[in-house]
Amino acid sequence: MNAADVARQLREPAGEDGVKVGLAMNKSNAALYNMVLDFLGLKPGDKVLEIGFGNGYFIPALFEKEAAIRYTGLDMSDLMVEEATRANDARIVDxxxxxxxxxxxxxxxxxxxxxxxxxxxxxxxxxxxxxxLRAIYRVLETGGELILAIRSAESMMQLPFSAHGFTLYSVEDAEALLQENGFAIAEVITATEEAKIPQGGGATVQLENICLRGIKI
Incomplete structure (x- = not known):
């Protein structure tokens, strides 16, 4: 796949290439997802919605952090819903x-x-x-939290596929976007990943991960 093909698959995985991209994302997103798992601060009784769960690989890790939660996932890829359903069938049944x-x-x-x-x-x-963001605000209870995890615009620009249909954000851009849509910024953390070869190949990159916590007030 060329850079534009990779970008399309990252947006909405489909077909055989979509399955491969989903598996690759399990690896490429691991550091960011682990950061999110800690930042979520899950508690017994939490009702959690994830937007963009991919092939569902990371769903069990949420229950390892806190068993007494209810998880709902939303994804716009038919293929990823199918893959995640197969991977998490026991929890769907229960x-x-x-x-x-x-x-x-x-x-x-x-x-x-x-x-x-x-x-x-x-x-x-x-x-x-x-x-x-207004839809997220609506489905959150008052005082509920939105955890938004991204990679900084500057570091994303190292990845050739990000030039195809990606809207990139700095910390300041993301904070402003949340505040403009009703969220109070409670906390922002950043971390730099170890250098690695990106999905699709190319030069070694070092990515900056950002997690923002917005509160519905």
Missing amino acids: GTVELHLGKAEAMPFADGSFTKVFAANVLYFWDEPSVA
Whole structure:
């Protein structure tokens, strides 16, 4: 795949290449996801929504952090919903996991349904980020938290595929976006990953990970 093909698959995996990209994301997103797992601060009884769960590889790690949660996932890729359903069938049967096909901009959930919403490496793909954030605000309970995890614009520009359909954000850009849509910024953390060869090949890169905690007030 060329850079544009990789970008399309990262946005919405499909077909055989989509399966391969999903597996590659399990590796390439591991450091960022582990950062999110710690930052979430899961507690017993949390009702958690993840936007963009991919092939569902990381879902069990949430229950390892805190067993007494209910998890709902939303992803816009048919293929990823199918893959994640197969990977998490036991939890779907026991009712602790629900997976849905759809977009953040038009979520099929009732107002105040969740205590925490998180999204890792998906903000770049929201064509209408303010619409998506207002939808997240609606489905969070008052005082609920949005955890948004991205890589900084400066570090993302090292990746050739980011020039194809990605909207990139600095810390300041992301903070402003959340505040413009009703969230109070409670905490921001950053961490630099170890140097690595990116998905799709190319020169070694070093990525800066960012996690923001926004509170519905």
